[in-house]
Amino acid sequence: MTLLSAALLLFLILDPLGNIPMFLSLLKPLPAARRRIVVIRELLIALGVLFAFLWGGRYVLELMHLRQESVSIAGGIVLFLIGIKMIFPSSEGMFGETLEGEPFIVPLAIPMVAGPSGMASVMLLGSQEPGRMVDWSLALFLAWLATALILFSATYLYKVMGARVLVAIERLMGMLLVAISVQMLMDGVKAYLQA
Secondary structure, eight states: OHHHHHHHHHHHHOHHHHHHHHHHHHHTOOOOHHHHHHHHHHHHHHHHHHHHHHHHHHHHHHTTTTTTHHHHHHHHHHHHHHHHHHHHOOTTTSOOOSSSSSSSSSSSSIIIIHHHHHHHHHHHHHOOOGGHHHHHHHHHHHHHHHHHHHHHHHHHHHHHHHHHHHHHHHHHHHHHHHHHHHHHHHHHHHHHHOO
């Protein structure tokens, strides 16, 4: 996998366009200046969590005696479920009910930006090719930076594109994630059968 394809995969998994409506609704009660601070804080927390999984994931797998194939299969399943929810959203949203008050870590940083599929994907990247950690770190940072730029422009993008266009883009991203998840699942099963 190239650096750009890894960055694109992680960008699709982070799903910034699909997160715009949820970000706007959760941050609506806050003053504009406070919203920017909360978005910066939540994005930095998400980046820290994803880097922790990227750099520490291999050791977690070794500690738990999990094989890379099982992480690939599990990541494919989780990614598939996230993709299906993006295509066919439920009435309570992607991650269920939200808590009252200013969001802190949950649900903006985790699971909206740094969700289970993102954590599994970076852990899988880091454990499959540990010699390319600098590439994976750069890919993660590029995907996060694009996500941050989109989420900072959320109000403007929502006004320009409208809810229908954002929903259509999210569903298209869901279709791509389903295809990627099936490939991850098949690669994991193939590697397991070859081992």
